[in-house]
Amino acid sequence: MGAPTERDFDQAPHIQYLNFPFQLEKVHKEIDQVIGRDRCPKMQDQSQMPFTDAVIHEIQRFTDLLPMSLPRKTTKDITYRGYSIPKDTNVYPMLTSVLKDPTHFPYPNEFNPQNFLDENGEFKKNDAFIPLAAGKRICMGENLARVEMFIILITILQNFSLKSPVPPQDLDITPEISGLINFPKLFKLAFIPR
Numbered sequence: 001m002g003a004p005t006e007r008d009f010d011q012a013p014h015i016q017y018l019n020f021p022f023q024l025e026k027v028h029k030e031i032d033q034v035i036g037r038d039r040c041p042k043m044q045d046q047s048q049m050p051f052t053d054a055v056i057h058e059i060q061r062f063t064d065l066l067p068m069s070l071p072r073k074t075t076k077d078i079t080y081r082g083y084s085i086p087k088d089t090n091v092y093p094m095l096t097s098v099l100k101d102p103t104h105f106p107y108p109n110e111f112n113p114q115n116f117l118d119e120n121g122e123f124k125k126n127d128a129f130i131p132l133a134a135g136k137r138i139c140m141g142e143n144l145a146r147v148e149m150f151i152i153l154i155t156i157l158q159n160f161s162l163k164s165p166v167p168p169q170d171l172d173i174t175p176e177i178s179g180l181i182n183f184p185k186l187f188k189l190a191f192i193p194r
Helices: 006-011 016-034 043-048 050-063 095-099 142-159
Strands: 078-080 083-085 160-163 190-193
Touching: 016 050, 016 142, 016 160, 043 050, 043 142, 050 142, 142 160
Parallel strands: none
Antiparallel strands: 078 083, 160 190
16 A cells, blocks of 8 residues: 555545645645745735635634633523523633534544535635634734734745654644643654745
8 A cells, every 4th residue: 555645635535644745735736826936925815725725724723722712701691502691600612612513514523624615615614613712702813813824824835845754644633731722742844945
């Protein structure tokens, strides 16, 4: 049995370790087609890069950096799923339960950009995508963070290929510490000029 092929990826997108090399290659192709290597990325490029946009969203969803949001307080007495919750009760939204919900994400426990793509390969917005907060008072810096994440990631991938000294299937991506925040493990990564 040889190395996985793109056909293997298409037939088994839920197998996480098969995804990485092909997903990275697809992002590189999209960067080369839309931006090229001679100019800096702009936020306007994101709308023309549906696969890359899906990868960025999937990184945030799958990483699940903040499993529990900041507390909220009920403003009136409410009933939710048969439970009475009085006014002024502290409520702690569990973001992880939404980000891993199989009714909103076809591959809830796998890293798979298809969670944010429609059947035509176009980016598909998902209301269950709440990586930083829930409710009307979302993180004030969320839009800025999304812009910066896009620009920084594209700038890196525009100039470098990423390679791990460990085969992707052997990487342990479970958080180092999991609690109020999921702290990822440290990994070695080579930045190879493209």
